[in-house]
Amino acid sequence: MKHAFRTLIQSSILPLVTLCASQLAQAQEFTKAELEMVEKVREHAHNSNLSWQLVESLTTEVGPRLPGTENDKMAVAWAKQKFQQLGFDKVWLEPSKFPEWRRYHESGFILTPSKQPLHLTALGNSISTPKKGLTGEVVLFETFDELKAAPAGSLEGKIAFINYRMNRDIDGNGYGPAVKARNKGAVEAAKKGAIAYMMRSVSTSHHRFAHTGGSHYTKGITKIPATAVANPDADQLARLVALGNPVRVELNIQTEDLGEGTSYNVIGEITGTKYPEQYVLLGSHLDSWDLGTGALDDGAGVALTMAAAKHIADHTQPERSIRVVLFAAEELGLWGAKAYFKHYEKRLGNIVAAAESDFGADVVYAFESNVNAASLPVVRAIAEQLKPLGVKYIRKNEARGGPDLIPLRQTTSAPIFDLHQVGTDYFDYHHTADDTLDKVDPEKLKQNTAAYAVFALMAANAETKMAGK
Structure with missing residues (x-):
């Protein structure tokens, strides 16, 4: 009985002792x-x-x-x-090298079944289309993994389009999965023979603004133009594709790779x-x-x-x-x-x-x-x-x-x-x-x-x- 009582007292006091010790450590x-x-x-x-x-x-x-x-x-x-x-x-600058890139022009249109403007933007580091643009049939994928699984050669002469929808959350946890498509979507599309790459904007917006962001090519894989379309335009493309008839689009992206550039980290210290x-x-x-x-x-x-x-x-x-x-x-x-x-x-x-x-x-x-x-x-x-x-x-x-x-x-x-x-x-x-x-x-x-x-x-x-x- 005494042992049980002692155990009860110890179990009651121990959390208080731990709490007091923690508070004491903070106070010190x-x-x-x-x-x-x-x-x-x-x-x-x-x-x-x-x-x-x-x-x-x-x-x-x-x-x-x-x-x-x-x-x-x-x-x-x-x-x-x-x-x-x-x-x-103290205030000072420290140089940083980076691949310099410029955006000059971007436009797009749905051509069939009717001509409609596409609100889009080039992804960072994207190459240009030909000066007169390019046209191709859209092939829709719901996820980056679905594009990766497409058969070799299945996108010859076509434009790959990933329609992945980013979820909305307090901590932005949908961003990471969506960025996979932005980073390497053009690489995977090119492996299958695509002439260009489009994606739904990495965005939770319902407004007609396209979201840019960095994309990256892989050495040895053909570079193709990479773009993001505004979410309402992505919905429009998806509806058209769902009708079962070929959907053709025209893209005109003019950008420039300027080689290695220099900018600066700016540092201030107390x-x-x-x-x-x-x-x-x-x-x-x-x-x-x-x-x-x-x-x-x-x-x-x-x-x-x-x-x-x-x-x-x-x-x-x-x-x-x-x-x-x-x-x-x-x-x-x-x-x-x-x-x-x-x-x-x-x-x-x-x-x-x-x-x-x-x-x-x-x-x-x-x-x-x-x-x-x-x-x-x-x-x-x-x-x-x-x-x-x-x-x-x-x-x-x-x-x-x-x-x-x-x-x-x-x-x-x-x-x-x-x-x-x-x-x-x-x-x-x-x-x-x-x-x-x-x-x-x-x-x-x-x-x-x-x-x-x-x-x-x-x-x-x-x-x-x-x-x-």
Whole structure:
């Protein structure tokens, strides 16, 4: 009886002891004064218009920023000047090579059973059609895998069309499967003998905007023009094909491969007082596609990461450095990120936390880490200070970071974080002419900025240097 009673008491007390130990560990990471400073920075960032002013300036004064264009060069100069005006301790540029590409003309028509315009756009890196265009019968596939399974030679002289529908979700989980068709659809179509490739836009939109995005060829496989059609036009094609009669289309795409180009990662740093060589990395990408002004992708990320670091510097000097990296040529294949992590490959251990904002400008709804067990008390302490912003804590500890952190993930076990944004309607605008400033909500942008400021300040000042798994 005594043994059972003792077991009952122990089972009741143990969770409380564990909870108290956890809270004690978090408390030891930050002093009361440090947490008061976090609150002050959080409130200041949440009430400041700085991030809005920055994204408004970038999208208005520079506009679209396709890598290698004059606007891209203007964006680099803009970012360097803004970092300097905001008072960052260090500002510098690092070059990045990339395959330079231009879009000049794109048009399309359904020819049979009646002539109808097609709203389409060339996919990034696509080659041109002949100057007068090309025509061919459309062969519809519902998925990329179905195209891959088509018999050899079955598309001779025809145009392959994948009609894969992307699902809508808060975390944008339908994007990955859809991107497979965009990346390699033209390669698989060419293997079967197709003369051109079309796909339903990687998009959740019902509007008549076509979504561009990167596509890639494979050495030794014939290159064919690659395009995406607006979702309503994809529906129209599917209805026509379903009638059972041949559907012919005309495509005219004029683009140019300009060989190797050079752009620049633009970097601004608030230097730490105690461990200046160690730093929190806040990332976003400076370039954009040429159709819109890149407000959501990724002007908002550029603005809020710059503003978050500035708000910290306005109130305190962090113990570790906070480095804002505006990566170059992300849209054409993560070229700036590859160059950055290659350049610093022997010093990646200096990164104490890394996060990227590249998912629009809706609110941050959740916070997640990917760190070793010893770093979790710091993570929980950060999560606690994000609660007033409406941010919940995801305990899975499986964060993957944004696209520009992929090279970091592949080369080292780094402490990576996700500040998950609501992405329910992000892919309505992503990579389209409709990616413009009016889609950015200033109040939501403030919440994002405050969340990144809290994260960066606490990661920089934690007693424990965080590390990856």
